């Protein structure tokens with residue numbers, strides 16, 4: 001996918017890569033980054049990022065640059081979504097997002113009750129990649145000291 005970066009823009013390439021990679025991993029059928037207004041300074045162009053799955057669509061609008069829009073979209077995807085690995089509720093913080101019925105990417109509904117019963121899976125961005133909570137190895141136990 002080609003992202004229309006403003007000329008001369010200084011941006012966080014890893015954040016952009018992480019966002020694009022994440023959206024790809026969710027199985028989105030369409031992913032688009034763009035802006036609404038021509039002939040204005042880039043930060044006033046109204047950047048947006050949107051992704052479409054078969055059953056639903058998410059958009060992050062009114063951002064000052066494309067990376068911010070992609071990051072905001074990633075945050076929306078990762079807040080209250082369902083981890084495809086542990087089936088937990090995804091979050092960017094240790095807080096459990098408000099459970100609410102949610103349309104999943106395949107068009108089915110994940111009910112509030114099911115969400116409440118699911119474990120929490122906290123995602124963090126590590127450089128160019130979003131890493132799921134259930135993927136990170138447990139912190140290594142201290143190696144026993146030599147005698």
Ligand SMILES: [Zn+2]
Nearest residue numbers: 083086121134
């Ligand atoms: Zn998980």
